Amino acid sequence: MIKFGIVGCGHIAKKHINAIQEADGANLEAICDTQPERVDMFSNEYKVKGYTSLEEMLKTDVDVVNICTPSGFHADIAVQIANAKKHVIVEKPIALTLEDTDKIIQACEENNVKLAVVHPNRFRPAFVELKELVKSGVFGKISHSNATVRWNRNQEYYDQAPWRGTKALDGGVLMNQAVHNLDLLIWLMGDVKEVYSMAATRVRNIEAEDVSTGLARFKDGSLGVIEAATTIYPKNYEESISIFGEKGTVKISGANAIHIEHLTIEGMDEAETEHLIEKIKNDPWGKPGHQCIIEDMVQAIKEDREPIVTGMDGRKALELVLSLYDSAEQNKPIILS
Incomplete structure (x- = not known):
């Protein structure tokens, strides 16, 4: 099983969690948000470990982290995840500037981790x-x-x-x-x-x-x-x-x-x-598009290939x-x- 974590416990995170729960070969291991009340709500509802610190969650054995935060935060978070040698799934848009997008793509390439953008x-x-x-x-x-x-x-x-x-x-x-x-x-x-x-x-x-x-x-x-x-x-x-x-x-x-x-x-x-x-x-x-993205990431890791929707695809959009x-x-x- 490929172990997934979620950062950002807003509305879209529930769609990611449902997709992980339905996807073949995937398991939700942890969630993270800076607001403790959200962490408590999500960890209790989905019976997973909750963190208010991304750094702490990245110390666990999660394989992939899904970024569900406001778009303006995507770049810094994605780079931090990649530097921790975890694969990245980032909600659309990949970032809000091309400079930030290139930072994400470069960090994933340098750390040899997969990068998928959610265009379901x-x-x-x-x-x-x-x-x-x-x-x-x-x-x-x-x-x-x-x-x-x-x-x-x-x-x-x-x-x-x-x-x-x-x-x-x-x-x-x-x-x-x-x-x-x-x-x-x-x-x-x-x-x-x-x-x-x-x-x-x-x-x-x-x-x-x-x-x-x-x-x-x-x-x-x-x-x-x-x-x-x-x-x-x-x-x-x-x-x-x-x-x-x-x-x-x-x-x-x-x-x-x-x-x-x-x-x-x-x-x-x-x-x-x-x-x-x-x-x-x-x-x-x-099949729900988010589930397809999750299952494709699982296979991309196992087959050591790029995901179907790549960082460059996200950059073009x-x-x-x-x-x-x-x-x-x-x-x-x-x-x-």
């Missing part, structure tokens, strides 16, 4: 199927793609903790919600070459943006449209990814992007198309977010490195 949407059945279709080339030459996040995060959500919606520790809709969809775009379409964006804080009383629109040019020449907002009334309306090619069109959508709303591919008959759509409809979520921010602030196109 890649494991949704609809996107697993879409990835295979894209790889097979059935869409032909891609003209453009679209990523949309039209969600509701009301003021109460942001008021739950003082760090929410801040630029130093959290970020806005691009960094916190749409980063998953940007990761999917890069995973499906390849690296981004150039972006142009506008952003605003229109409805929520937060420091960061609550709505963003942007354009992207991928390195293959295709274009992308990005729309993200937490201002939608009164609840989540749509999360979607669309791809438009010379020989095919697809849209994965719903309040969460889990259903194939439309699929037309040259040469794919109606029966085959309907079978694929029904297959996804019958199991739209599949973050670089796209930051480039969109830079473009909106400077009101000009930004070329990515």
